[in-house]
Amino acid sequence: MSYLAGDGGEIGGAELALLARLVGMPLPEEDVAALGSALLAQLGAIEQLDQLDLEHVQPALRFDPRWDE
Amino acid sequence: MNELVERTLAEASELVARREVSAVELTQAVLQQIAETEPVVSAFAHLFPDAALDEARTLDRELAHGRLRGVLHGVPIGVKDIVYMRGVPTDAGSRALTGFVPDYDATIVRKLRDAGAVIVGKTVTHEFAWGVNVPVTRSPWRDGWYPGGSSAGSGVAVSVRSAFGAIGTDTGGSIRIPAAVNGLVGLKPTFGRVSRHGIIPLSWSLDHPGALTRTVADNAILLQVLAGHDPADLGSIDEPLADYRAQLESGVDDSVIGVERDHYFYSGVIEDVRAAVEAVIDEYASLGARIVEVQLPAFAAMPSALLTILLAEASAFHRRLFRERALDYDPATRLLLELGELVPATHYVTGLRARTLLRDRVKNLFRAHGLDALISPTIPLPTVPNEQRNQPRDGGETAFTAYVHHTFPANLLGLPALSVPCGLTSDGLPIGFQLLGRPFAEATIFRLARAYERNHSWPALRPPVLQDLGS
Numbered sequence: 053m054s055y056l057a058g059d060g061g062e063i064g065g066a067e068l069a070l071l072a073r074l075v076g077m078p079l080p081e082e083d084v085a086a087l088g089s090a091l092l093a094q095l096g097a098i099e100q101l102d103q104l105d106l107e108h109v110q111p112a113l114r115f116d117p118r119w120d121e
Numbered sequence: 122m123n124e125l126v127e128r129t130l131a132e133a134s135e136l137v138a139r140r141e142v143s144a145v146e147l148t149q150a151v152l153q154q155i156a157e158t159e160p161v162v163s164a165f166a167h168l169f170p171d172a173a174l175d176e177a178r179t180l181d182r183e184l185a186h187g188r189l190r191g192v193l194h195g196v197p198i199g200v201k202d203i204v205y206m207r208g209v210p211t212d213a214g215s216r217a218l219t220g221f222v223p224d225y226d227a228t229i230v231r232k233l234r235d236a237g238a239v240i241v242g243k244t245v246t247h248e249f250a251w252g253v254n255v256p257v258t259r260s261p262w263r264d265g266w267y268p269g270g271s272s273a274g275s276g277v278a279v280s281v282r283s284a285f286g287a288i289g290t291d292t293g294g295s296i297r298i299p300a301a302v303n304g305l306v307g308l309k310p311t312f313g314r315v316s317r318h319g320i321i322p323l324s325w326s327l328d329h330p331g332a333l334t335r336t337v338a339d340n341a342i343l344l345q346v347l348a349g350h351d352p353a354d355l356g357s358i359d360e361p362l363a364d365y366r367a368q369l370e371s372g373v374d375d376s377v378i379g380v381e382r383d384h385y386f387y388s389g390v391i392e393d394v395r396a397a398v399e400a401v402i403d404e405y406a407s408l409g410a411r412i413v414e415v416q417l418p419a420f421a422a423m424p425s426a427l428l429t430i431l432l433a434e435a436s437a438f439h440r441r442l443f444r445e446r447a448l449d450y451d452p453a454t455r456l457l458l459e460l461g462e463l464v465p466a467t468h469y470v471t472g473l474r475a476r477t478l479l480r481d482r483v484k485n486l487f488r489a490h491g492l493d494a495l496i497s498p499t500i501p502l503p504t505v506p507n508e509q510r511n512q513p514r515d516g517g518e519t520a521f522t523a524y525v526h527h528t529f530p531a532n533l534l535g536l537p538a539l540s541v542p543c544g545l546t547s548d549g550l551p552i553g554f555q556l557l558g559r560p561f562a563e564a565t566i567f568r569l570a571r572a573y574e575r576n577h578s579w580p581a582l583r584p585p586v587l588q589d590l591g592s
Contacts (some may be wrong), residue, residue, distance in 0.1 A: 059422075063336045066398055070278075074153070074482065077279055086577055102440075104443070106441075107441070110322075110325055110354075110355045111325055111434075112355075113325065113473075114326075114355060114356060115326045115476065116312075116313070116314065116358065116534025116535075117311055117312045117480065117536060117560045118358070118360075118536060118561070119480075119484040119487075119488075119559070119560055
């Protein structure tokens with residue numbers, strides 16, 4: 053579960069207000085609940101990746117320094 | 122001190138190959154030097170004196186039967202403690218990895234062994250090579266001053282003659298910075314030239330293994346051993362290997378060397394460093410090189426592009442261990458790993474796109490002027506007291522940010538970059554200059570570096586600590 057989430061798994065208005073302030077985004081009160089749910093779903097999806105054993109796995113990104121590609 | 126340790130790696134290699142000195146004699150000389158210097162400099166995290174002597178005896182027996190494994194037969198080498206060696210501790214300078222023992226050798230360790238190297242120990246690194254905590258290694262040039270990093274132990278071990286060469290890794294300058302502050306030659310090869318398989322990553326797309334040595338030829342020998350395609354490393358590139366020593370003595374011919382001043386000679390470069398590198402440029406001109414003044418405003422964007430990528434990749438790698446063992450990390454490393462968690466994916470991708478753009482701009486610069494290399498100070502200032510490394514100087518930047526201002530571009534571009542000693546400051550601290558080459562053109566920058574080196578006695582520089590120890 054996300055560090056942002058409270059005991060009930062919800063993301064509270066205070067945390068969202070803080071995040072919104074950090075990124076400079078206006079956040080109307082009526083949007084808090086929907087945004088909280090969406091954010092929690094997104095964080096949940098990311099945390100699902102933590103269940104994979106990636107310890108010795110290199111990411112599928114590759115930089116090529118050559119000039120004649 | 123045993124006089125054998127004053128020999129260069131190339132000389133030591135020849136002495137063993139000609140059977141004028143045995144691998145055991147050479148190893149004993151280095152182990153004696155380690156015993157004398159370690160209490161003062163702490164360059165090694167782990168030492169293997171018994172295993173090293175056993176290996177040296179094996180190598181002597183092989184040579185007695187006519188088998189020379191390779192160019193490093195019997196030559197003692199140090200390996201940075203983020204590189205896996207089967208059966209020996211690899212803790213990467215972190216309590217979070219205390220007691221970890223790999224069950225296989227990194228590709229470069231296998232290559233060193235195949236070439237006959239005697240690995241005497243694992244050298245001290247900044248924690249996980251991040252380069253922010255204060256390492257236990259002490260500068261042999263001035264006590265209490267920064268020994269360089271993150272390959273701190275590798276630089277100091279070679280400087281005090283406790284190894285003929287040492288393996289480092291360079292993600293943002295971690296080979297070239299210790300080379301510069303210790304009066305050594307240090308190469309960050311082209312990205313993909315040397316395998317990272319079995320090396321604890323700091324940043325998958327920015328990490329480059331390489332070597333620190335006292336001479337250019339020694340460095341060329343080690344690159345010859347280390348280089349080559351390795352399918353086990355997804356970043357490895359299958360490009361033909363050059364003979365890195367073949368052209369070493371060919372001089373500068375009509376080589377074209379670029380000088381970019383807005384970034385590499387900005388106001389943060391102290392006067393002693395500026396004067397030393399200007400003298401190198403003048404010398405190249407007198408040797409027959411064509412010196413070309415160039416401009417590339419894009420250099421200014423490189424540190425921020427690199428830092429964005431580095432922060433994100435390092436924190437991605439540490440994600441699981443950091444959650445399990447956060448309190449075992451040094452607070453300085455921890456702060457950067459926390460910061461990396463805050464880099465949005467959109468910024469990371471922007472950093473990667475900037476990287477492509479900047480690579481193309483530098484390619485165009487080299488091609489437009491027909492450059493063989495760009496020359497600059499390796500770092501804008503020499504070593505500083507440890508406690509001043511992260512304190513703002515004039516203009517607000519710290520010594521640390523000044524160092525990486527100069528070293529980051531080569532990592533971002535993936536280009537080979539060689540630090541070469543070129544003198545001392547007025548108060549006796551080493552200065553290095555950097556040659557930045559075309560992709561996979563290590564042989565060219567070795568040749569240019571050697572053309573300068575052979576007119577000077579910098580490889581014979583001895584740090585004051587050796588005199589203090591009566592060595």
